Amino acid sequence: MAATQILFAGFGGQGILFSGKFLAYEGLLEDRQVSWLPSYGPEMRGGTANCSVILSDDPIGSPIVSYPDILIAMNLPSYDKYEPAVNNDGFAFVDSSLIHREAKRDDIRTIYVPATQLADDNGLQGLANMVMVGKVIKETNIIPFENIDRALEKVISARHQNLAEANRKALALGYGL
Amino acid sequence: MKDKVLMKGNEAIAEAAIMAGCRHYFGYPITPQTEVAAYMAKRMPKIGGTFLQAESEISAVNMVIGAAAAGVRAMTSSSSPGISLKSEGLSYMAGCELPALIVNVQRGGPGLGGIQPSQSDYFQATRGGGHGDYHMLVLAPGSVQEMADMTVKGFELAETYRMPCMLLADGTMGQMMEPVVLDVDDVKTVAKPWAVTGTKCEREHNVVNSLSLVPEELEKWNLARYERYAYIEENETRAEEFMTDDADIIVVAFGIAARVSKNAVVAARKEGVKVGLIRPISLWPFPKKNLARAAEHAKHFISVELSMGQMIEDVELAIRCSRPVSLVKRVGGVIPSPEEVLEAIKKVQL
Numbered sequence: 290m291a292a293t294q295i296l297f298a299g300f301g302g303q304g305i306l307f308s309g310k311f312l313a314y315e316g317l318l319e320d321r322q323v324s325w326l327p328s329y330g331p332e333m334r335g336g337t338a339n340c341s342v343i344l345s346d347d348p349i350g351s352p353i354v355s356y357p358d359i360l361i362a363m364n365l366p367s368y369d370k371y372e373p374a375v376n377n378d379g380f381a382f383v384d385s386s387l388i389h390r391e392a393k394r395d396d397i398r399t400i401y402v403p404a405t406q407l408a409d410d411n412g413l414q415g416l417a418n419m420v421m422v423g424k425v426i427k428e429t430n431i432i433p434f435e436n437i438d439r440a441l442e443k444v445i446s447a448r449h450q451n452l453a454e455a456n457r458k459a460l461a462l463g464y465g466l
Numbered sequence: 467m468k469d470k471v472l473m474k475g476n477e478a479i480a481e482a483a484i485m486a487g488c489r490h491y492f493g494y495p496i497t498p499q500t501e502v503a504a505y506m507a508k509r510m511p512k513i514g515g516t517f518l519q520a521e522s523e524i525s526a527v528n529m530v531i532g533a534a535a536a537g538v539r540a541m542t543s544s545s546s547p548g549i550s551l552k553s554e555g556l557s558y559m560a561g562c563e564l565p566a567l568i569v570n571v572q573r574g575g576p577g578l579g580g581i582q583p584s585q586s587d588y589f590q591a592t593r594g595g596g597h598g599d600y601h602m603l604v605l606a607p608g609s610v611q612e613m614a615d616m617t618v619k620g621f622e623l624a625e626t627y628r629m630p631c632m633l634l635a636d637g638t639m640g641q642m643m644e645p646v647v648l649d650v651d652d653v654k655t656v657a658k659p660w661a662v663t664g665t666k667c668e669r670e671h672n673v674v675n676s677l678s679l680v681p682e683e684l685e686k687w688n689l690a691r692y693e694r695y696a697y698i699e700e701n702e703t704r705a706e707e708f709m710t711d712d713a714d715i716i717v718v719a720f721g722i723a724a725r726v727s728k729n730a731v732v733a734a735r736k737e738g739v740k741v742g743l744i745r746p747i748s749l750w751p752f753p754k755k756n757l758a759r760a761a762e763h764a765k766h767f768i769s770v771e772l773s774m775g776q777m778i779e780d781v782e783l784a785i786r787c788s789r790p791v792s793l794v795k796r797v798g799g800v801i802p803s804p805e806e807v808l809e810a811i812k813k814v815q816l
Contacts, residue, residue, distance in 0.1 A: 325643040350729035
């Protein structure tokens with residue numbers, strides 16, 4: 290089954306759910322099977338947040354990602370918790386401006402992206418999540434980069450479309466690394 | 467063909483209900499179903515409908531009774547503790563023979579429990595929940611698309627048989643997003659000559675009531691209701707079968723548990739184990755015939771549940787205990803992993 294299991298994990302407020310939704314929408318627009326499952330409840334309000342996204346060519350069984358092919362870790366507790374779960378030959382994308390440790394595994398590809406720092410330096414505060422997604426697209430080709438605009442249009446509500454440009458810049462920044 | 471959109475299960479329920487002609491929603495917020503109410507609060511005023519957040523669940527369910535008695539499509543939604551509060555109203559609805567849709571996006575219990583997904587209201591839903599001899603139609607969607615489709619179907623069934631219909635989902639189904647096509651063009655409506663709409667002095671009074679102080683009369687009402695239930699059991703069971711034809715082992719699971727189990731069945735088949743999945747879509751009526759048919763060749767059944775083992779009793783009854791039935795369970799908001807189900811499949815000694 291050609292399915293990619295993705296786990297976004299970090300603090301509430303880092304746009305974890307949003308970046309997951311962006312990838313899910315992109316998959317939908319390519320007519321793939323997709324599922325998006327957030328953690329919900331008190332952990333969303335400042336604690337840890339994570340979300341499971343599956344893109345697949347076949348119908349999706351369980352929407353829960355326990356063993357990701359791609360992990361995007363935006364804080365240390367999430368990295369500690371999920372690094373051991375990444376599938377062999379999978380990817381771990383680590384926000385190295387917030388996580389100051391080296392990978393413990395050498396059977397997966399670990400990619401360090403100082404996403405929060407880069408976002409701040411480029412006037413894109415709060416968009417470290419999309420910098421990470423840009424880098425994920427670059428390294429994994431999970432979606433075609435040229436399609437980002439149409440997914441952004443869908444995932445950003447009409448009254449916030451003015452934020453689309455900043456999201457586009459953040460994605461391009463990550464993709465260009 | 468309408469567009470595919472990405473929606474949460476809870477939102478899909480709300481939009482499908484509106485497309486099915488529901489213009490009366492009464493509720494009270496509770497995680498993990500609050501998006502249903504939030505969506506209704508946004509949409510209903512724009513289409514001339516009524517969204518009302520009552521002061522309590524008990525009040526909300528009684529508003530549904532009033533609206534249903536007046537003959538309109540009405541609904542409420544809640545999660546486990548809220549459904550307990552609504553159960554008195556559900557019994558009255560059954561007694562008054564009123565159609566309405568009740569959504570239960572289950573969370574762990576008992577008591578206030580937690581907010582994570584559960585299926586431990588199975589007994590409450592399939593046995594009625596409130597007092598007296600009655601059933602509700604109970605539908606268990608297995609995807610966001612089915613959350614929408616079953617909402618429409620639920621209204622139709624409720625009105626056809628004049629009884630409450632419960633959509634029994636769980637926190638995962640409510641919170642997850644999947645592509646969904648909202649294609650509700652031919653909504654079936656049912657005439658309601660019994661509705662209390664005012665006589666305009668042109669006809670006899672209609673009476674909607676559950677009170678009957680003459681025992682023989684009340685007995686007659688109950689017998690008639692159960693005749694209808696027998697007809698429903700014969701004609702309205704729904705189930706999905708997956709790789710069951712040659713199966714030695716049958717996994718039975720609904721909702722999120724069925725999604726997890728499907729992964730396990732696919733994995734076990736790759737290892738050469740002849741296993742299949744029966745996913746009850748209607749929990750009442752329970753798809754007994756599907757299970758009985760499978761028991762003709764299957765030697766072992768496994769019930770996978772997010773409860774301490776409730777549906778397993780219906781599995782055993784359906785096959786008259788003719789085969790061993792084992793249980794895979796996680797409770798309190800924990801979801802079993804495909805690996806746990808796979809392990810249970812591989813443990814079966816044929």
